[in-house]
Amino acid sequence: MDNAHIADRLDAFAVLLELSEANPYTIRAYRRAADVIRGAAVPVAGLVTAGRVRQLRGIGPGIEARLRELVETGDIAELAELERELAPGLVGLGRYLGLTARRAIEIAQALDVRTPEQLRAAAAAGRLRTVPGVGPKLEARLLEALARDPDPTPRRALTLNRARELVESIAAALDAEPAGDVRRWRDACERLAVVAAASDPAPVLTRFRALPQIVALLDQDTDRATGVTVEGVPVELVVAAPERFGTALLRATGAPAYVAALEPLPDAADERAVFAALEIPWRPPELREAPSLATPPDLVELEQIRGDLHCHTTWSDGRASVEEMARAAIGRGYAYVAICDHTPAVGAVQGLTPDDVRRQGEEIAAANALLAPFRVLRGIECDILPDGRLDLPDYVLAELDWVQASVHGGQRMPRAEMTARVEEALRNPYVRCLSHPTGRMIGRRPENALDLDRAFALAVERGVALEVNGLPDRLDLSGGHVADALAAGARIVCSTDAHSVVGLGNMENAVRTARRGGATAGDVLNVMPLPELLARA
Numbered sequence: 001m002d003n004a005h006i007a008d009r010l011d012a013f014a015v016l017l018e019l020s021e022a023n024p025y026t027i028r029a030y031r032r033a034a035d036v037i038r039g040a041a042v043p044v045a046g047l048v049t050a051g052r053v054r055q056l057r058g059i060g061p062g063i064e065a066r067l068r069e070l071v072e073t074g075d076i077a078e079l080a081e082l083e084r085e086l087a088p089g090l091v092g093l094g095r096y097l098g099l100t101a102r103r104a105i106e107i108a109q110a111l112d113v114r115t116p117e118q119l120r121a122a123a124a125a126g127r128l129r130t131v132p133g134v135g136p137k138l139e140a141r142l143l144e145a146l147a148r149d150p151d152p153t154p155r156r157a158l159t160l161n162r163a164r165e166l167v168e169s170i171a172a173a174l175d176a177e178p179a180g181d182v183r184r185w186r187d188a189c190e191r192l193a194v195v196a197a198a199s200d201p202a203p204v205l206t207r208f209r210a211l212p213q214i215v216a217l218l219d220q221d222t223d224r225a226t227g228v229t230v231e232g233v234p235v236e237l238v239v240a241a242p243e244r245f246g247t248a249l250l251r252a253t254g255a256p257a258y259v260a261a262l263e264p265l266p267d268a269a270d271e272r273a274v275f276a277a278l279e280i281p282w283r284p285p286e287l288r289e290a291p292s293l294a295t296p297p298d299l300v301e302l303e304q305i306r307g308d309l310h311c312h313t314t315w316s317d318g319r320a321s322v323e324e325m326a327r328a329a330i331g332r333g334y335a336y337v338a339i340c341d342h343t344p345a346v347g348a349v350q351g352l353t354p355d356d357v358r359r360q361g362e363e364i365a366a367a368n369a370l371l372a373p374f375r376v377l378r379g380i381e382c383d384i385l386p387d388g389r390l391d392l393p394d395y396v397l398a399e400l401d402w403v404q405a406s407v408h409g410g411q412r413m414p415r416a417e418m419t420a421r422v423e424e425a426l427r428n429p430y431v432r433c434l435s436h437p438t439g440r441m442i443g444r445r446p447e448n449a450l451d452l453d454r455a456f457a458l459a460v461e462r463g464v465a466l467e468v469n470g471l472p473d474r475l476d477l478s479g480g481h482v483a484d485a486l487a488a489g490a491r492i493v494c495s496t497d498a499h500s501v502v503g504l505g506n507m508e509n510a511v512r513t514a515r516r517g518g519a520t521a522g523d524v525l526n527v528m529p530l531p532e533l534l535a536r537a
């Protein structure tokens, strides 16, 4: 039984838990365990049999028991029984539409449909409104979600972090260069590729086949091969003679449409020489989506970032203290960090009350006394309530150095309401930055129905920055939206939303995503020294 199958069964079991309205933490624990198993480099079935599966992150006794049943009997009985009743794909589509599993099944039963396709057809035929409890408002919302993105990110796509880890480990083992979607820092990676330079490809191909990451070969030629990983993801290896390496790297980096417009490519040993021979300026991989011969902007670099403006501590759902986060930020060479914990309305985790904010301020002052000239900023990630008010009173926000405003609950609002909600928050005089503006979770939750053009215009007017959130399943704003925000005249902030010391390492995701939108250093607020940053408002 391979890891991908085990992970899929755990994900399905999480749906079952959702149906029985189990504790949300338990449900999340199963989903997280599924992700860990999907990404595990060793066969998990073997670990289960050996009684060692709890060595994997996030696998406790409850999940271990389910895993043992699955590995020993071939399935989880409770789950197999449920699936005789319903098609799991329906629950997946329901989750994508923002419905709980229970609600998705009630709707499916009322419509007498058993597959996602049948549900789409029934919706298109106007039958949703015949379902008890589905009013015109919910129907409109569901139809809008179905129309907005009829094909959510396919399951095969990997998050950027997982894809990078995989491709970089394969490249390192073969002395090759990462290429494909990873090199362009796409937000969900489907085309994984590495390019090696060698006059004799045979030994490289042999080493590729023997890698622990590659479980089978899909196909092989004299100078290339496609292997498949435990997750079932294809990875392509291209071997080029050293004098043609640059050409092969450019081709394997893509995007296909970008490369096609440059063909035929001259042979060259490095990529810059290919561009030079074509007599066009070198283009950073992040900007190689649509064909373009134009001179690219001077993109922001990771090394230019002077601080992280969105991270959490044990005061809400983070795992490190204020001082630990600050020391880790110093270790990254930063001059400042903003502690932005949650406020009570976030619900699932503890949030800071006005009294907590004051007490945290004392802890931050102590850290500043200890760590000067490094600066820990008093920040907050303040929930935007459904009516657009903020979750803390203005007199509390006024004390803080950096206020992030975030939509968390109630993301399924219709467009007009969601836009009014965010606009109201942007008008608050203390808000400095709008967090993860679209609210999407890559492959799991579509963007909120927010009118981004209006939000960008108001952000510019109010001097509020827009976040590029570096969490690998958010990357929000996306590169495309960054380009729109910059065109509207907005400034952006590259942040990690770190919940741990390690999480601060996602800054590169944020910077690369900003680069995909064409951001230069001048567009990014946290490239500025702190006094300049704070004076701006």
Ligand SMILES: [Zn+2]
Pocket: 381, 406, 408, 435, 436
């Ligand atoms: Zn948030």
Ligand SMILES: [Zn+2]
Pocket: 310, 312, 381, 497
């Ligand atoms: Zn956050």
